[in-house]
Amino acid sequence: MKSLVLVSSKTGNTYKIARYVQKGFGCDCELKRTTEKYDLSAYDTVLVGFWLDSGHVDNDSLSLLKRLYYKKVGIFGTLGGDPQSEAAAKVMKTAVDALYEGHRGNILLGTFWVRGKISKSVLSVMYEKFPELKNDEKHIKRITEASVHPNAEDRLTALLNAQYWQKKAQKIKARG
Numbered sequence: 823m824k825s826l827v828l829v830s831s832k833t834g835n836t837y838k839i840a841r842y843v844q845k846g847f848g849c850d851c852e853l854k855r856t857t858e859k860y861d862l863s864a865y866d867t868v869l870v871g872f873w874l875d876s877g878h879v880d881n882d883s884l885s886l887l888k889r890l891y892y893k894k895v896g897i898f899g900t901l902g903g904d905p906q907s908e909a910a911a912k913v914m915k916t917a918v919d920a921l922y923e924g925h926r927g928n929i930l931l932g933t934f935w936v937r938g939k940i941s942k943s944v945l946s947v948m949y950e951k952f953p954e955l956k957n958d959e960k961h962i963k964r965i966t967e968a969s970v971h972p973n974a975e976d977r978l979t980a981l982l983n984a985q986y987w988q989k990k991a992q993k994i995k996a997r998g
């Protein structure tokens with residue numbers, strides 16, 4: 823059986839990270855966007871990449887997580903805010919809960935977050951709606967910090983997590 827990185831990415835950050843997840847997991851791992859055609863039955867391992875959309879796992883990824891049965895699954899996400907925050911941990915928990923919901927035989931390999939810049943077009947739409955944000959120090963700090971991500975450290979995080987997931991997935995196979 824094969825492995826697949828399945829990624830949802832609106833502005834490209836999560837797709838960039840997904841390429842390193844694919845690299846870290848190994849050469850037989852395929853990479854597709856959730857908007858492409860794919861046949862889940864061909865894979866025993868699915869590595870799901872999502873982005874944080876208004877405080878939630880993006881819809882495509884959430885519905886994907888709820889459609890997985892008997893898969894080994896890694897979950898990774900990108901967000902503009904702080905990946906170490908309690909809020910980020912809560913969102914990741916909703917992704918894991920969606921995977922386990924209804925006891926569908928899935929096994930979690932692990933999860934990780936990395937930061938991703940907020941695109942200029944998204945920011946200008948945001949400023950049309952909430953012009954006061956332009957002068958909000960907390961907001962400015964957050965977008966400035968995010969603007970350099972994903973960076974080399976984030977790519978390494980993706981690579982190392984995927985290598986760990988691959989070893990874990992192999993052990994599960996060995997146990998039968």
Ligand SMILES: Cc1cc2nc3c(=O)[nH]c(=O)nc-3n(C[C@H](O)[C@H](O)[C@H](O)COP(=O)(O)O)c2cc1C
Nearest residue numbers: 831832833834835836873874876877900902903938
């Ligand atoms: C419509 C929209 C809503 C977003 N909402 C949040 C949010 O609530 N919290 C946050 O930290 N980042 C938020 N972001 C930032 C994205 O999560 C971040 O830029 C992510 O890396 C985007 O991934 P992508 O480039 O793969 O689409 C939002 C971005 C967009 C476009």
